[in-house]
Amino acid sequence: MTEQDNSPFSDAERANRHGAGCDPAKRNQIMVGAKRAFMERGFDAAGVNDICQIAGISKSTLYVYFDSKEDLFEAIIEQERDRLFLGMAEILQSGDTPEKVLFQFGTKIAEIICSPEVVQAQRIIIGIADRMPELGARFFSGGAMRAQVDLTNYLKRKVATGHLAISDIPLAAAQFIELSIAPLWKPRLFGKMSTLPSDHDIEISVSSAVAMFVAAYGNGTT
Amino acid sequence: MTEQDNSPFSDAERANRHGAGCDPAKRNQIMVGAKRAFMERGFDAAGVNDICQIAGISKSTLYVYFDSKEDLFEAIIEQERDRLFLGMAEILQSGDTPEKVLFQFGTKIAEIICSPEVVQAQRIIIGIADRMPELGARFFSGGAMRAQVDLTNYLKRKVATGHLAISDIPLAAAQFIELSIAPLWKPRLFGKMSTLPSDHDIEISVSSAVAMFVAAYGNGTT
C-alpha cells in the first residue's frame, strides 16, 4: 500500500535529506499534479506519463512513492475527503435556532457536494466502483455519510431538548441532506447541468429544504 | 446460453431475408448479449470480443450492425431508459388521494432507481460522462427527469384543484423524488449498500417522504 512513512526522522534528517520515497514535499508535489490530471481527464484517461509531466517528476520517482496508479489515486481521495468536510461539524455546534443552523449546514453541504471538483471526484469513484469497491464505500462513509452522522447527533440533541419532534432521526438527517441538494446534485452528476449552481440556486433549494423540514418535524414553537 | 432464439418475431418476419446489418432479430441478439456484458463488467472492462462471445455472433457482424462500441452502448441505454420508466406516468392518472398516488409513485421510482441493473447503468454512464457528455444528459432527461416532469404536471393539477398548496412546483417534484430515495440511492451508487433495498426499506422511506410532503404542501383537508 501507500508508504505511510513510519520512519522516524531525526531533526537533522527532516531538515533536508530524505530516504527514497520519503520526502513529504515531493510526495505532495506528486499528489498535487496527479490530482490535477485525474480531475481534468478522469481515472482511466489520465495516463501515468501525463501525471508525471504535470507534477514535474519522473516516472521512476513516482513509482518509488506509490505502488501503482490506483494506490496514488486512493491517497488523493482520502486526503481530499478529509479536507472538504473539515468545517462541517462546527456549524452544528452553534447555539442558533435550528432553522438557522440547518440553513447554514445545508448551504455548506450543497456547496461542497455540487462543486466541480467534488462532482468530478464522485464521477470517477462511481465509475470505478466495480474495480475498487472498498474505495467507493470508504469515500462515502468519510464524506456524505459522516456529515449525515454529525447531523443525526445534532438532531438528537434538538429532539431531546424538545425543539424538534422526530421519530426516525437518522432518516430525517438523510432527508434533510437530500432535500438541500434536491434539484442540483443529480443533474450535475449526469452532466445535465454543466455549470456550478449559483449561490441563489443553492439558497432557494436549501431554504425550501429547511421550510419543509420544519413543517414536518418542528413542534410549532419556533 | 448464448442463443436467445425464442425471439418474438412472426415466421413471416423471421423467414425474410434482410440486408446486411438489417436483421432486427440479430440486432436484438447483439444488444441482449452486449447488455449482459456491460452490466457485468462495465463499459471499459467489457471487451468487444467478450460481447461477441456472449451474444454468439462474430465481431465482423457486430461492426456491420453498430459503428463502434460506444454506438452499441448508446443504443442499449436508450432502449433500457424507455423500457424502465414505462408504467410511470399511468400512476399519476389515478383518481386516488394525493397521499396514495404519491406513495405509489415514490415506491415505483425507488424500486426502479435502486434496482441493481439501473444502479449499474448509472455507474457506467456517470463514469463515462466526460467522454460522452451528451449520453449522460440524455439518459437523465429521458429517465429521472422525465419522471420529475410528469410529477410536476400532476402536482400542478392538484394545486389547481386546491388539494395542494405549492409555490415552486418543479422544485417540489424534485424534492419528493429525492425524499423517496433519500436513504437508499446514494449508498447504493457508491457501493456502500451492496444489496437491493427490501420492500420494507422502501416503504419506510417513501411513506416518510409522503408524510413530509403533505406536512409541507398539504392544505390540511386531506
Added chain:
DNA sequence: TGCAAATCGCACCGATCAGTTCGATTTGCA
C-alpha cells in the same frame, strides 16, 4: 570536494483492446 543516495530520463516490455481485413462458410431465395 568527494561520495553515496535520490532522482531523472528514456527506452523498453508485455499486455490489452478497438477496429479491419479477407477468405471460408452458411443461409435463403429463385
Added chain:
DNA sequence: TGCAAATCGAACTGATCGGTGCGATTTGCA
C-alpha cells in the same frame, strides 16, 4: 440446385498504457 448475399472466424493492425530497468545526473551531507 445454384448463386449471391450475409455471416463467420481468426489473424492482424496500430495504438495505448501501466510498469520496469538502467545508466546518467543531481543533490546534500561529511
